[in-house]
Amino acid sequence: PEELEEERRLAYVAFTRAKQRLVLSFAAIRRIFGQQRVGIPSRFLTELPGEDIEWIGARSSSASRPTAPLEPSRDPTDSYVDYSEGSDLSDLEGLRRGVQVRHPKFGVGEVTEVMQGSPPRVSVHFPGWGTRKIIASYLEPA
Structure with a gap:
């Protein structure tokens, strides 16, 4: 908590140093x-x-503000995901339409379709990102 507040203070100081424009x-x-x-923004x-x-960038044509909550991380390597490890959802157990799942880049989304196969895939609607087809092992329970 204290470390997080210090990080927030330092970010605020850095942001407010800009004279006219901050990129x-x-x-x-x-x-x-x-x-x-996969990188995750601050x-x-x-x-x-x-x-x-x-907000501009390659994420979508609307270039909207990020809507996915970002979880605090003490270890910088926590911002990255090693997909080779898989996740709790690789066997499709518990995956069905309407279930909330989390993706490291897109955040929390709602399952709209589950597709059997090797590897199993899931269609997920992510606010601000649209619907994406994702290999189930890239997801975790929300």
């Missing part, structure tokens, strides 16, 4: 030691006042 960015996907990793971006912010 923030992050790598949605990056390669580290030959492995592709948790503090969702705390910025919306009326003065223009």
